[in-house]
Structures are given as structure tokens and as C-alpha cells.
Amino acid sequence: MPIIEVDHVNKVFKTSVRREGRFGTFISLFSPVTRQVTAVEDISFTIEKGESVAYLGPNGAGKSTTIKMLTGILEPSGGNILVGGGKPHRNRIHNSYQIGVVFGQRSQLLFDLPVRDSYEMLRYMYGIPHAHYRKNLSEFAAVLEVEQLLDRPVRTLSLGQRMRCEILAALLHEPDILFLDEPTIGLDVIAKERIRSFIEQINREKQVTILLTTHDLDDIERLCSRLMIIDKGNLIYDGSLGYIREHFATERRIRMVMPDPAAATVTAARFEGNADFRVSVQEQMIEITYDHRQIDTSELLRTLLSTCNPRDLAMQDENIEALIRRIYQDGINAVHQQPPRTAGGIR
Amino acid sequence: MNLMQRLYGLAWISIRERLHFRFDFFMTLISNLMFSALFYMVWRAIYTYSDVHVMSWQVLITYVMMGQAINFSRWSPADRAPVYSASTRIRTGDIALDLVRPIDFQLRRFTEAIGFFSVEMLWVNIPSFLLFIIVLGITPPKDIFSAIGFLISLLIAFIVSFGLNSIVMMISFWTTNAQGAQIAKKAILDILSGTLIPFDFFPAALKAVVVHLPFQGMAYIPLSIYTGKLTGMAMVQALFEQLGWAIVMLMISRLIWMQASKRITIYGG
Numbered sequence: 061m062p063i064i065e066v067d068h069v070n071k072v073f074k075t076s077v078r079r080e081g082r083f084g085t086f087i088s089l090f091s092p093v094t095r096q097v098t099a100v101e102d103i104s105f106t107i108e109k110g111e112s113v114a115y116l117g118p119n120g121a122g123k124s125t126t127i128k129m130l131t132g133i134l135e136p137s138g139g140n141i142l143v144g145g146g147k148p149h150r151n152r153i154h155n156s157y158q159i160g161v162v163f164g165q166r167s168q169l170l171f172d173l174p175v176r177d178s179y180e181m182l183r184y185m186y187g188i189p190h191a192h193y194r195k196n197l198s199e200f201a202a203v204l205e206v207e208q209l210l211d212r213p214v215r216t217l218s219l220g221q222r223m224r225c226e227i228l229a230a231l232l233h234e235p236d237i238l239f240l241d242e243p244t245i246g247l248d249v250i251a252k253e254r255i256r257s258f259i260e261q262i263n264r265e266k267q268v269t270i271l272l273t274t275h276d277l278d279d280i281e282r283l284c285s286r287l288m289i290i291d292k293g294n295l296i297y298d299g300s301l302g303y304i305r306e307h308f309a310t311e312r313r314i315r316m317v318m319p320d321p322a323a324a325t326v327t328a329a330r331f332e333g334n335a336d337f338r339v340s341v342q343e344q345m346i347e348i349t350y351d352h353r354q355i356d357t358s359e360l361l362r363t364l365l366s367t368c369n370p371r372d373l374a375m376q377d378e379n380i381e382a383l384i385r386r387i388y389q390d391g392i393n394a395v396h397q398q399p400p401r402t403a404g405g406i407r
Numbered sequence: 408m409n410l411m412q413r414l415y416g417l418a419w420i421s422i423r424e425r426l427h428f429r430f431d432f433f434m435t436l437i438s439n440l441m442f443s444a445l446f447y448m449v450w451r452a453i454y455t456y457s458d459v460h461v462m463s464w465q466v467l468i469t470y471v472m473m474g475q476a477i478n479f480s481r482w483s484p485a486d487r488a489p490v491y492s493a494s495t496r497i498r499t500g501d502i503a504l505d506l507v508r509p510i511d512f513q514l515r516r517f518t519e520a521i522g523f524f525s526v527e528m529l530w531v532n533i534p535s536f537l538l539f540i541i542v543l544g545i546t547p548p549k550d551i552f553s554a555i556g557f558l559i560s561l562l563i564a565f566i567v568s569f570g571l572n573s574i575v576m577m578i579s580f581w582t583t584n585a586q587g588a589q590i591a592k593k594a595i596l597d598i599l600s601g602t603l604i605p606f607d608f609f610p611a612a613l614k615a616v617v618v619h620l621p622f623q624g625m626a627y628i629p630l631s632i633y634t635g636k637l638t639g640m641a642m643v644q645a646l647f648e649q650l651g652w653a654i655v656m657l658m659i660s661r662l663i664w665m666q667a668s669k670r671i672t673i674y675g676g
């Protein structure tokens with residue numbers, strides 16, 4: 061049985077809008093004008109125990125709203141959610157023992173006290189047996205390298221240090237599922253990497269199920285075998301990052317530096333006629349962009365090398381981030397439903 | 408760990424949290440003593456220049472000074488901090504995190520209030536009390552029953568006060584700012600609880616009203632027990648009345664909290 065089941069879930073927020081004019085606030089008090097915002101339109105997915113799933117989408121897509129429904133903070137307006145077999149918002153206390161939550165933009169630590177006191181607080185809140193508490197704290201603190209920070213007041217920590225402490229806090233009670241809402245936001249490369257390797261480790265060693273929202277593709281690459289993309293409240297992709305790269309990132313680019321780019325232009329002209337084949341010349345550099353499903357790369361390279369004598373050559377796949385941006389903008393169909401045309405363009 | 412151990416542990420954390428602000432409490436003690444001196448002089452003037460004495464000077468000054476020692480409407484960090492931090496959490500949305508904890512939000516606030524109240528007792532109430540006994544010569548409770556009755560009444564007063572603070576705190580769910588409500592609360596308490604002026608000085612009509620309000624549980628009842636005005640059955644009856652109000656206040660705040668938490672889960676705060 062999946063540990064998380066989301067079935068046609070929908071969330072509509074009603075917000076009251078202030079009326080215009082001098083007495084606007086006053087009138088609104090008695091006859092409020094409400095505006096509906098659909099944060100999540102219709103989403104279904106299941107996650108198995110031990111999976112590690114990334115949840116990606118532009119700002120306002122509905123990621124945090126989904127996480128809040130899964131944690132029981134928000135009640136869905138429609139549809140069904142089961143986490144560990146129970147409805148999160150109906151049975152919040154039961155749910156709270158099986159989940160750990162980190163919101164990158166919020167803190168669950170006591171601001172003025174040493175970090176350790178926040179952990180003590182959580183120990184009492186969850187009723188964690190002393191032996192488990194000691195073991196978990198020392199083990200996680202060692203891996204996250206926060207031992208030196210335990211006696212420092214939270215307010216003196218850097219963002220990266222604090223975030224590591226937050227993640228530790230979310231795991232002390234040994235939850236089955238860890239929800240992370242933008243855990244690496246605003247962190248530098250090293251801080252991000254530390255957090256990633258820790259998350260990866262607890263997923264692998266302790267089989268903690270992970271659902272994380274992020275804007276950072278490196279997070280996904282490193283941590284998640286599965287990627288869900290949400291846009292405007294709908295799930296537009298659910299699969300692996302590899303699949304996107306393979307099937308959607310069809311554009312490839314070759315750059316060559318040579319004394320006489322004109323010669324190459326002539327060679328390249330032999331491949332033209334394919335819609336996606338483009339050549340541009342900039343002084344001594346020529347850049348060729350093509351769809352690698354339509355043109356055989358080795359064929360193209362052989363031809364170029366034998367005729368042009370380049371001094372330098374570089375090849376590049378389409379930037380995956382740009383690709384995902386394209387998915388957001390144009391919808392998945394824009395990148396998905398181009399049927400591969402006749403393979404190979406050489407006549 | 409059973410629930411009691413967990414709540415006890417949480418209260419301890421709150422005590423530790425508050426002990427970090429020793430300076431705040433020290434300042435509260437100083438300001439409390441200054442206000443006490445002020446009220447002492449005012450009452451002294453009243454008693455010197457008037458001859459309508461509702462109660463003897465010794466009883467009066469014991470009542471008024473004990474009122475300052477246990478003042479529940481004091482502008483103190485113990486009182487202000489939980490309300491302030493809760494309304495901040497509501498405004499910033501951090502309250503969402505409190506909903507994913509296995510301890511009920513209000514129960515957690517209660518343990519916090521116990522912790523803060525303990526620290527305030529230690530740093531403000533008990534030192535003030537001792538100073539009043541030694542310097543002003545106020546009267547100690549007349550017998551062991553009054554003393555025990557007073558302590559029980561003080562504990563119940565704490566619960567009434569917690570209920571009232573909870574209600575004030577939850578108002579910030581709808582107004583996003585608890586400051587105004589808190590100022591109003593302080594003004595109401597100063598007068599209607601009988602902290603500053605014993606009910607016996609009130610006009611009969613007003614007195615008839617205030618003895619049917621919950622606020623008396625935060626000053627008039629414990630102080631009247633302390634000064635020996637309420638003894639025997641009258642004391643027991645007053646304690647039950649106070650307890651009744653404690654339960655009513657808790658229930659009201661509970662209802663408001665349930666409404667507020669529904670609002671969070673539906674509207675997202």
C-alpha cells in the first residue's frame with residue numbers, strides 16, 4: 061500500500077477583498093467581497109514507502125499548498141488524501157508522529173535559546189524515549205556537522221547552519237515521511253551539498269520517504285529518482301528527470317573554433333532542411349544547433365571534422381533548467397508531442 | 408513518557424526560556440515596587456484626609472499591596488510574551504508549524520504560561536511580597552486556612568488569567584494585532600478585578616455587577632481570602648465560584664481556538 065495517496069485533490073482559498081473608497085474597510089466588515097483562488101486544481105499521485113520525490117513548479121504553482129494538505133495544516137476543498145492510511149487534517153496528532161516537516165522559510169526552533177533547548181522541547185512534545193533521543197541527536201548531529209552549534213542561540217546561526225538544525229529537529233522523532241518545502245532556498249553551494257547528502261543518506265539508510273519542493277535541479281538530480289512538476293495547480297509531469305532529459309531535451313549544440321568558419325558553413329549547409337537545424341557564425345566561432353534525434357551526431361561530427369579542421373570543439377546538451385522553464389511556459393505538450401522525425405538527416 | 412511528564416518537561420523548557428530574560432523580570436520588579444509605592448502614598452493621603460473608612464488602614468493596605476504582589480494585570484513579560492509571540496506566529500503564518508505537533512496548541516500555551524508564571528512568581532511576586540511584609544509591615548494571613556485558601560485561589564486565578572489571555576490572543580486571528588485588545592484587557596482588569604480598589608469602595612450598583620463577573624477571580628477573591636474577609640464556608644463558596652469562572656473562561660477560549668484552527672485549515676490563516 062502506498063504511504064501517500066492523493067486522489068483528485070483540490071484546494072480553493074477564499075480571501076476577502078477590501079472594498080475601495082473611504083468607508084471600504086467598514087463596509088467590508090459587514091458584506092465582505094470574497095475572491096476565490098484555486099491553489100490546487102486537480103492533483104492525483106501516490107508515493108510508496110522509501111521513495112524520494114521532488115516536487116517542482118514555478119512560484120505560486122501550488123507546491124506549498126499541497127505540502128500543507130499532506131501535513132494536515134490545510135483541509136482539501138475536494139478529493140481525498142491518505143497519509144500512512146489516515147486523513148491528515150482529521151487526525152492531526154496521529155499524523156504528526158509519522159511525519160517530519162521543514163519549511164525553508166519558517167523556523168521551528170526557539171529563537172533566543174540554544175539549539176539544544178529546542179530539541180529538548182521536541183523531545184517532550186513527541187515523548188521521545190531518552191535513549192532514542194540521545195542516539196538520534198548524536199548520530200544526526202555528527203552527520204550534519206552541527207555538534208559545535210548545539211549550545212549556540214538560534215539567532216546567532218547562519219542560514220545554512222540553521223537549516224541543518226531545522227532538518228535535525230524534523231527527524232528526532234523518527235518520522236516515516238519527511239516533507240521539505242524549499243529546504244535549500246538561499247543557501248550557498250556547500251551548505252546545499254551538505255543538506256543533500258544528509259537527506260540522501262537518511263532516505264537510503266533509514267528508508268525515510270522524502271517529498272521535497274525545490275527550484276534547484278541539482279537537488280533533484282542528487283536526491284530524487286522521481287520528479288513531479290506542478291503548474292497552475294495541476295500535475296503536468298510525473299516521471300524521472302532522466303526521461304525528461306532523454307525525450308524532451310532534444311536540442312544539442314556544437315561549438316567550434318576555427319580560422320575559417322565559412323568553410324564549415326558550407327559543410328553544415330548539407331544538413332539543412334531539418335527544421336531544427338541552425339547555424340550561426342561569430343567571428344572565428346561557429347555554433348550549430350540541432351535535434352539529436354533527427355541527425356546522427358557521429359555522422360555530423362565526422363563530416364565537420366574532416367572538412368573544417370577546427371582548433372577546438374565543444375558539445376552541449378540543452379540546458380535542463382531552460383527546458384523546464386519552457387515546460388512551465390508552454391505546457392508539457394510543447395516539448396513532449398513533437399514526434400521524432402525521420403532519423404538522420406544525411407543524404 | 409506519559410502525558411504528564413511531557414507537559415512537565417515543556418513547562419521546564421519555558422522556565423528556561425524565560426530565565427534568559429532576567430533583566431526583563433528585574434525591571435518588572437522595580438516598576439512593580441514603584442507602582443506599589445505610588446499606590447501606598449495615594450491611599451495614605453486618602454486615609455489621612457478623609458474620615459469615611461470602609462475598612463481599617465491595616466486591612467486596606469494589606470489588600471492593596473498584596474494586590475500589587477500578585478497583580479495579574481501587570482505589564483509583565485510573563486503575561487505579554489506568550490500573547491505577543493502567539494499573535495506574531497499568527498501574523499507570520501508560523502502558527503502552521505504548531506499544527507503539526509502532537510501536543511495541542513492550547514495545551515502547549517498552557518505549559519508555557521505555567522513556566523512563565525513560575526518565573527514571575529520567583530522574580531517579582533515573592534520578592535515584592537517579602538518586601539511588603541518587612542518594609543510596609545502588611546499583615547500575614549491570619550491562620551493556616553486563610554493561607555492555604557489564598558494559595559489555592561491564586562492557582563485558580565492563574566487559570567482564569569490564562570483563559571482571558573487566550574481569548575485576547577485569539578482575537579489576533581481576526582484582527583492580526585493583539586495590542587489594542589491587550590491594552591483594553593489591562594484597563595478592565597485594573598478596575599473590574601478589584602486590583603487597585605477593593606470592591607467595598609465601589610458604589611452599590613457597580614459592586615453588584617462586578618461580583619458577577621469573572622475578573623473578580625483574578626484579584627478580589629484571592630485578596631479577600633488573604634485578608635480574612637472571606638473565611639469558612641464563604642471562602643469555600645468563593646473558591647468554587649472562582650473555579651466555575653476558570654472553567655467557563657477555558658471553555659470560551661477553547662471554542663474560539665477551535666473556530667480559529669478551523670479558519671487556518673480552511674483559509675490558510
Ligand SMILES: Nc1ncnc2c1ncn2[C@@H]1O[C@H](COP(=O)(O)OP(=O)(O)O)[C@@H](O)[C@H]1O
Nearest residue numbers: 073075097099119120121122123124125674675
Ligand atoms: N492562505 C492563502 N490564502 C489565499 N491564497 C493563497 C493562500 N496560500 C496560497 N495561496 C495562493 O495559492 C497559490 C499557490 O500558492 P503556493 O502553494 O504557496 O505556491 P508555491 O509553493 O508553489 O509557490 C498562489 O496563487 C497563492 O497566492
Ligand SMILES: [Mg+2]
Nearest residue numbers: 123124125241
Ligand atoms: Mg512555496
